[in-house]
Amino acid sequence: MSESERDESAQRRAVVLDYLAHGLSSSGRPQYERSPAGYAMDVDDFGLYEVAFDEDERLTIGTQVVLExxxxxxxxxxxxxxxxxDLSSGAHSELEYVIRDxxxxxxxxxxDFYNEAQPITLRLHQLNLLPGIGKKxxxxxxxxxxxxxFxxxxxxxxxxxxxxxxxDILVERILEEIRDDDLKYRTFVGRQAEDAR
Structure with a gap:
């Protein structure tokens, strides 16, 4: 692995879900003083971010950017x-498409998730967390x-x-984990960040 490949693999990347050229309306500053902002989702652990962008860049939804x-x-x-x-309505509407991609x-x-999923408890398996997958x-x-x-x-x-x-079953589960902060078990969202600690 070359040094540039190693550097790239150590980067946390995100996909832009929404780009707001005039910044976030919640910033409290007049529109002419706001910098471009928006929302992005981590490509590895599906974490959501509010992002401030460089003023000289014009981005489109789906662009990958470096967070860390x-x-x-x-x-x-x-x-x-x-x-x-926290997400804008534009980011909400893009979320499923970006996850699917x-x-x-x-x-x-x-x-490999299907190949490697393990029991969580004596009665619950990771596969059972997926929508529509019962015991049979x-x-x-x-x-x-x-x-x-597979x-x-x-x-x-x-x-x-x-x-x-x-x-589609995985996309549905990832969306559920993003939307519901109170889920007891998380399989995809936030896992990479936890594993890195």
Missing amino acids: PVDARTIVEDARPASYD LVEDDERRFV LRNSILEERKRKP ESFEELEERVSGLHDPD
Whole structure:
């Protein structure tokens, strides 16, 4: 791995969910004094951020930006954690599409979730946290992965009878974890940040 590849892999990246050229209306400053701002979502752990952007940049929704390390930032001037309720209506409407793109772009990672999911307690398995996956479907997935690990979402759907759109199921779970602060178990949102600590 080259030094530039190592540097890139150590960066926390985010996807722009909304770009507000005239800043956030909640800043309390007159519009002409506001810097461009918006909202972004971490590509690894789906954390949400309120972001201040460089005034010289014009961004589009879906652009990837560097959040950390601070000295590697070129477009982002400041980033602070945000909650689902903090997001603008534009960011709310983009959220599902951006998550879907991230799941599709990193299919191997998310297929591996089906391959590697483990029990949480004696009665609860990580697979049961996914919408629509009950005991029967969970057991089918576990049996099939014992025979051979899954290679793609398409293969998962072909080999596990009754499992439809395994990628959509993950998108739905990620959205649930983002929207509900009080969930007891989190599988995707905030996990990378916790693992790094």
